[in-house]
Structure formats: structure tokens, C-alpha cells
Amino acid sequence: WQSASGNATNLLPLYSPCNTGSTSKGGVHFPDDDDEDVSINKSCDEKLQDKVITALPEPDGAYLVKVGFLRSHHKYEIIFSLPQVPTLGKDVSLSPALRSSAKPRLRATRITPRPEGGVRVVCEYIAQQEGVVQEELTLVNRSRRDSSVRVRLQARVMDRHHGTPMLLDGVRCVGEEKHTK
Numbered sequence: 001w002q003s004a005s006g007n008a009t010n011l012l013p014l015y016s017p018c019n020t021g022s023t024s025k026g027g028v029h030f031p032d033d034d035d036e037d038v039s040i041n042k043s044c045d046e047k048l049q050d051k052v053i054t055a056l057p058e059p060d061g062a063y064l065v066k067v068g069f070l071r072s073h074h075k076y077e078i079i080f081s082l083p084q085v086p087t088l089g090k091d092v093s094l095s096p097a098l099r100s101s102a103k104p105r106l107r108a109t110r111i112t113p114r115p116e117g118g119v120r121v122v123c124e125y126i127a128q129q130e131g132v133v134q135e136e137l138t139l140v141n142r143s144r145r146d147s148s149v150r151v152r153l154q155a156r157v158m159d160r161h162h163g164t165p166m167l168l169d170g171v172r173c174v175g176e177e178k179h180t181k
Helices: 038-049
Strands: 055-057 063-071 074-082 092-094 106-113 119-127 131-141 148-158 171-176
Touching: 055 074, 063 074, 063 119, 063 171, 074 148, 106 131, 119 131, 119 148
Parallel strands: 063 148
Antiparallel strands: 055 063, 074 119, 074 171, 092 131, 106 119, 131 148
């Protein structure tokens, strides 16, 4: 190859994990429709899983719920499910101590049992502080107050002037909070 000035230019082939043919022969092999690449399908499944909120069990018995990127000074409705927790049973509610806090940033608005077991939790969260933040809820059994499980909600809160985050399934922005300094 020669540039407009007449000098020879070296062109290097671009690497792509999908290229299975040789670029030195001047061609690129595209897989047939019949060629099924399991690694591509697996990575697509993993990407889809990254867009859904999941409750991950922690070594201390709590659950970590990662809700992805949120924007500061916005209010969100967050819906997630917890698996069946034997110590809680079906009579689950929010810890009474957490209901009485002055202005909680995270509060559960609805807790309902799921037919397949576990509970569905609907929360309201007000993102105020930027960075990786964690807030905590404690769910208790109404009839046995000594049975409880902690849920840590983790969010990556970005400045409200740095774009709009793509929200995970189960996260919905319900409004903007007034910014006060």
C-alpha cells in the first residue's frame, strides 16, 4: 500500500476473536449460520444476567443486592426477589426499628411472598452520595422477632450532571430530588 505522498505504509491486520480465517490471504472467514459458537452464546447470557437485579448470599448470612448505576439526587423504585430463607418463613416484614428512622434513604414499601418461595421486595431509594454506596434493610418474621435477614443494597451513584445511566430490570426512576448544599 502507498499513501498519497507515495510512501509505503504498513497495514497490520486487526485482531478479532470472530475472525477464523487468515488475513494474509486477503480474506476473512465468516461462520456459517449452522456454526454454533457456544462461547458467544454464553457471553450473551452473561450480559443479559448483568442487566437483572439478583440477591447474592453473603458469608455472614446477609444478601447483597447490586442495583447498578444510579444518578445522584434522584428517587428510584427498586424491585428484587429473595430466595426462600428458612428462618424467616412466610410472615415477613421490615424491622420496626428501621421504620422509625427520620429520613431513610432506603425503605421497603412492599414485601410479598412469591408462589415459588421467597419474597418479592419493593423499595424506594433516594440516591444522594456519589460513589459506591451501600444501604441496609433488615427483614424479620412477624411472629418470631428473633428471626431476621439483612439485605445490603449496593449502588454506583454518579453525579447528576454526568449523563443518564442505563437502569437494570427492576429499577425505575420515579423523580428528581431537590438539590440542597
